[in-house]
Amino acid sequence: MLQLKRIVFFVLISMNACAFAQDVDDQESVLSVLKKQTNAEKRAEKIKSIRENGTAIELFELIQFYGTDDEKSEKIIKLLNKKYPESQQARFARVMSFRNLESAQEVEEHFFKIQQEYPDANLDFEKNLVAMSFAEVPDAEKMMSYINTIEDPVYRVGALLSSLELFIPIDQEQALKLATQNLDQAKKLKGQMKKNNLSEAIYNEYLKMYGKLLFKSGYDEKSFKYIQEAYENLEDTSENREVVEIYAYLSASLKGNYEKSLPVLAGMIEAGKNEKMYLDQVRLGYAKLYPDKDVEAYIDSLYQKFIEKIKSNVAAFSVNKPAPDFSVIDVNGKKVTLEDFKGKTIVLDFWATWCGPCVASFPAMQLAADRYVNNPEVEFLFIDTWENVKDPLSHSKKFLDKRGYDFDLYIDAINPETQLPPAVTAFEVTGIPAKFVIDPEGIIRFQLEGFEGDMEAAAEELAQMIEIARKGF
Missing domain, CATH: 1.25.10 (Leucine-rich Repeat Variant)
Structure with a gap:
């Protein structure tokens, strides 16, 4: 599922967000003005003025102001596309209309509606989005059918790169075939690099992706050719x-x-x-x-x-406080609580399928979990939370299975009375991934949020935390 956060991330990366992140004569943004305005009548007047005379940027900011109010947002999206059909803001606004869609089929159906509504518009953004949704299935044929119809040759390679990055963790062998088959498209960008900075950026990213993919697939000799060129093109080795x-x-x-x-x-x-x-x-x-x-x-x-x-x-991550009594649902639909793990050291990992850093931390978490797979005194609870899907359990199981992870999955299901996920709320989590190491006495010994760094280092850090929690020192 490609929720709004991932849509924004991939499209901004592949299309260079600077294209529409412009200043408006150094004035305060419309979004900021509307958020600060507490007088409903004055706010309504400002909104009316924007609808009648606003620029493309101002209308786009009005869409952002409406946020999750789909009905109001959709009206402004249509207005923006009517008044400024060729603007970057209009194109990106159409992409925003894909938010909250759960499956590749829904994304594709919405794309067909947009095709009918804007028959003369350039729909490269939208085609990229549909391609990425099928990359997550994974469905290579459907993915490529949309990528191959993208009009801009530079963006076409960027879209291929975005989809392959999603495809690789699911089917590395097929991803390598696709990357090889389309290598010539990327090579064509090399001749445009002096004229087009975006061509240079996408070409270099393709080199890195292809070289790493060859290396991970065991083709050292072939990999060296592309990795060497990618290395020589690096401006900052510390970031690569x-x-x-x-x-x-x-x-x-x-x-x-x-x-x-x-x-x-x-x-x-x-x-x-x-x-x-x-x-x-x-x-x-x-x-x-x-x-x-x-x-x-x-x-x-x-x-x-x-x-x-x-x-x-x-x-730096050491704490010493009682763990709240929490409840989550296991894969069999059974409710489990802190009491069920009394006498054991437990690791809680709060995550979501849409969370990039969460997924980035999975290889490290798998390394750590494998280390204790035969130790009955240590339990790992991978708790899926903050999902916006109809069936979180089925969705999460498919997500993990496709990527080859065999985590002990639990669901932090929404409480129908409070409309909040109880476990992540009990731990007062403000961002994910969030991890807690709880000792056999029910005391939180370590707490950390986010993920940065190497897989091996992160796994070893967690192992050290577990040992300290187990042994009480």
Whole structure:
């Protein structure tokens, strides 16, 4: 399901939000003025003035002011498209009309209505949105059928990139086939890079995506070609660590270039990336550059630095307060409470399918959960909350199954009386992902929100928190 937040995120990224984030003669925005106006009569006068004489930007801000009032928003969307049909605001406003749609079929049906209502409009935005909704199914044929009809060749590649990013976690093999089949479209952008900054940005992002996809699929030689070009095009290596790390590994393993690669590889071990493939290259590189020194002692020192760093980080999330009595629903429809886990250390992870950082944290959470899979004293509760769908359980199960996660799923179902999800409300959560580590006595020992950083480091941090909660120190 592509709710409004994800719609906005993907369309802004792929179409360069600056196109319609313009200043209005440095005046205070309409949205701000309307929000501050407490006099209903004056606010109504301002709205009437905007409807009659407002610019495209002002009408767009009026849509934002109406928020979830679909009836009023729809009227302004139609007015904006009538008065300023070619504006970026009109196009983006049409995209906003897709909010709250739950399935690819609903998104497609809404697209057909827009086609009929605006037969002369450029619908590249909308086609991208429908393609992304089918990428989440995943349905490659439907996805590509919409991408291939996008008129703007630059945006077409950007739309393909957006859809493939959604497709990769679900079906990596098929995603690689699609990325390879459409590689020539991306390469055509290379010739336009001096004239078009957006072409350059999308081409470089495609290079990164394709190189990483080849690497994850085991095609090291092919990957190196694209990763090397992506690496050479980087303006800031600190913001593209994955590309830098893959380039370092491939430079070492394929070219024997350890002088520049070893520091990066060593940094990866120090950050917790202790897979055999990386350890092997560190061993080879260190032995080659420092033949008289102890390789294993060096690797052990890197790992110890990692552990010490994790231990120091963990302290920042330490709390000491009783956990509220909460209730959630398990996959069998049974209500469970805090009392059901008495005597165990439990990890609560509040998340939602539409939450990007939540999904980004899943690989780390899977690593941590796998570590305790045979330990009956530790339980992980992955609690889906704040969903806006008819059947959260079915929706969440499909979402996790498609991505290969076998979490112990629980649902924070809306209380019909309060219209609030009880568990996340009891914990006073203000943002997700939100994680709580509760000790066997029912005391919250650690609490953290959001997700940033490496999968390995995040998993180790959580493991350290669990051990502290279990052992009481």
